[in-house]
Amino acid sequence: DTEVTQTPKHLVMGMTNKKSLKCEQHMGHRAMYWYKQKAKKPPELMFVYSYEKLSINESVPSRFSPECPNSSLLNLHLHALQPEDSALYLCASSPPGGVLAKNIQYFGAGTRLSVL
Amino acid sequence: AQSVTQPDIHITVSEGASLELRCNYSYGATPYLFWYVQSPGQGLQLLLKYFSGDTLVQGIKGFEAEFKRSQSSFNLRKPSVHWSDAAEYFCAVGAINTGNQFYFGTGTSLTVIP
Numbered sequence: 001d002t003e004v005t006q007t008p009k010h011l012v013m014g015m016t017n018k019k020s021l022k023c024e025q026h027m028g029h030r031a032m033y034w035y036k037q038k039a040k041k042p043p044e045l046m047f048v049y050s051y052e053k054l055s056i057n058e059s060v061p062s063r064f065s066p067e068c069p070n071s072s073l074l075n076l077h078l079h080a081l082q083p084e085d086s087a088l089y090l091c092a093s094s095p096p097g098g099v100l101a102k103n104i105q106y107f108g109a110g111t112r113l114s115v116l
Numbered sequence: 117a118q119s120v121t122q123p124d125i126h127i128t129v130s131e132g133a134s135l136e137l138r139c140n141y142s143y144g145a146t147p148y149l150f151w152y153v154q155s156p157g158q159g160l161q162l163l164l165k166y167f168s169g170d171t172l173v174q175g176i177k178g179f180e181a182e183f184k185r186s187q188s189s190f191n192l193r194k195p196s197v198h199w200s201d202a203a204e205y206f207c208a209v210g211a212i213n214t215g216n217q218f219y220f221g222t223g224t225s226l227t228v229i230p
Contacts, residue, residue: 004159042206042220043160056217090159104150105218107159 003027004108006091012114015081021111023074023091032074033105034066035090043090049074051096081115088112118143120209122221129197130229137192137224139207148210149190150218151181155203163205166190177201202228 004025013019023032031050035043048056049068063085065077074091092105119142129135141147148167152160164175171183181192190207207221 006159040204040223040225042223045217048217088157092160104162104165107152107161109159110157112157 004091004093004106006089006108006111008111009109010112010114012116013078013081014116015083017081018077018079020078021076021089021091021113023076023108024072025093025106026072027093027106028071028095029093029106030071030096031094032068033092033094034074034076035092037088037090037110078113083115086113086115118209118219120207120219120221122207122224124224125222126225126227128227128229131199132196135192135194135197135201135226137205137207137226139190139192139221140188141190141207141209142188143209149181149183150208150210151175151179151190151192152206152208153203154206160206163192197228199228199230202226
């Protein structure tokens with residue numbers, strides 16, 4: 001099973017709302033990632049968690065708050081977003097060691113977020 | 117710094133024709149290279165990967181890619197394109213010195229005409 005599950009598939013929120021995106025994998029992967037993807041653009045890395053600890057934060061605004069409560073679950077908490085934050089948010093996971101261990105990233109189908 | 121270039125923003129081919137998507141990378145050491153495909157509104161699916169060894173790698177859905185160190189290229193090929201291959205294709209390089217990070221190219225959008 002190489003499945004990364006993201007919920008919800010679609011989300012519409014106002015600029016004053018608080019919402020969360022969820023990502024789950026049961027492959028035993030210990031690295032998990034959040035990417036943001038605008039239309040016709042490549043994914044942009046936001047955060048990397050390695051062994052449930054935040055290892056990379058690509059200067060993402062604080063209105064995005066990641067959380068990794070356990071090795072299978074990754075959340076992205078959203079608050080006071082702007083319309084320009086509308087995008088496809090992708091989650092990925094990889095086995096321990098990531099690229100250093102020649103491992104690949106497995107992607108979920110994404111959450112399509114619209115901020116009104 | 118690592119970078120990936122996909123020179124072709126958009127390619128149109130006829131069904132049954134051959135396909136080659138170009139990818140050039142810039143990286144100081146031996147790169148780990150990947151091709152991913154993304155159908156509209158979907159996540160990314162791995163087509164194939166190169167870590168070392170044989171420079172011609174086979175992937176899923178009949179795709180192959182060839183690593184050419186002298187040209188810093190990792191071009192994706194398919195001998196006969198099917199209508200279902202219409203999608204966005206991303207080349208990516210994995211960077212050893214930055215741990216788990218991938219660097220994606222800007223993507224090539226493939227249209228297949230009957």
